[in-house]
Amino acid sequence: MRTKILCLSLGISTCALAQAAPRPPKVLTPDQIAYQQALTDTRAKLDKLRAAAVTAYNAELAREKAPECPSAVTTYDINMCLSHENDLTDANYKAYTTALRAMLAMPVPKMPAAPDTPYVGPSGPEATPATNTAAFDAAEAAWQTYAKAECGAVDTYWRGGTIVNSMVGECDLRQSRARLHELDTVYNVTHPL
Numbered sequence: 001m002r003t004k005i006l007c008l009s010l011g012i013s014t015c016a017l018a019q020a021a022p023r024p025p026k027v028l029t030p031d032q033i034a035y036q037q038a039l040t041d042t043r044a045k046l047d048k049l050r051a052a053a054v055t056a057y058n059a060e061l062a063r064e065k066a067p068e069c070p071s072a073v074t075t076y077d078i079n080m081c082l083s084h085e086n087d088l089t090d091a092n093y094k095a096y097t098t099a100l101r102a103m104l105a106m107p108v109p110k111m112p113a114a115p116d117t118p119y120v121g122p123s124g125p126e127a128t129p130a131t132n133t134a135a136f137d138a139a140e141a142a143w144q145t146y147a148k149a150e151c152g153a154v155d156t157y158w159r160g161g162t163i164v165n166s167m168v169g170e171c172d173l174r175q176s177r178a179r180l181h182e183l184d185t186v187y188n189v190t191h192p193l
Contacts, residue, residue, distance in 0.1 A: 035112050042106060050103065053096050054189065054190050056093075057180060057189065060092040060093070060177065063092075064177050068081070069081035075163070079165045085169070085173060086172050086176075089176045089177065096189075100189060101137075106129060107129050147176070151172055154168055
């Protein structure tokens with residue numbers, strides 16, 4: 001656009017001088033071609049894992065919006081229903097975290113001629129698949145301990161009554177669903193940047 005305006009203001013004869021010669025097409029080296037293919041393959045794997053995580057997350061989100069055990073009347077029915085609900089939530093949680101962990105463990109293809117040493121920025125060395133999965137595993141273990149302790153406190157509080165199993169079942173559901181939301185917020189799985 002600038003060239004056209006310049007050509008119009010200077011006159012037609014200088015227009016040919018103002019336009020640059022076309023660049024020759026870039027020819028990629030075999031290493032660059034291999035790198036681009038590795039990037040394409042990695043993106044496809046990440047997309048597949050993300051789709052699995054999103055499916056599990058959305059399934060649990062839909063279940064979370066529905067009332068739990070609306071037709072259960074007796075304490076036994078409620079307990080059995082909540083047990084089943086927890087099994088479904090656990091399956092969705094496992095599918096989500098398995099896919100997320102696999103995403104974190106996936107190595108990024110190395111650019112041709114890139115140095116072998118990791119980049120160290122102002123906040124420290126860059127993350128690697130090993131550091132990502134180690135941090136994820138540590139956080140998951142800590143969360144599992146916390147959730148068990150939290151629902152153990154619920155069990156202690158309601159112990160002695162027939163409602164104890166229902167209250168613990170609801171606690172388990174709350175903890176797992178809250179953790180799913182938290183993980184999704186931290187790792188941007190369903191809404192990538």
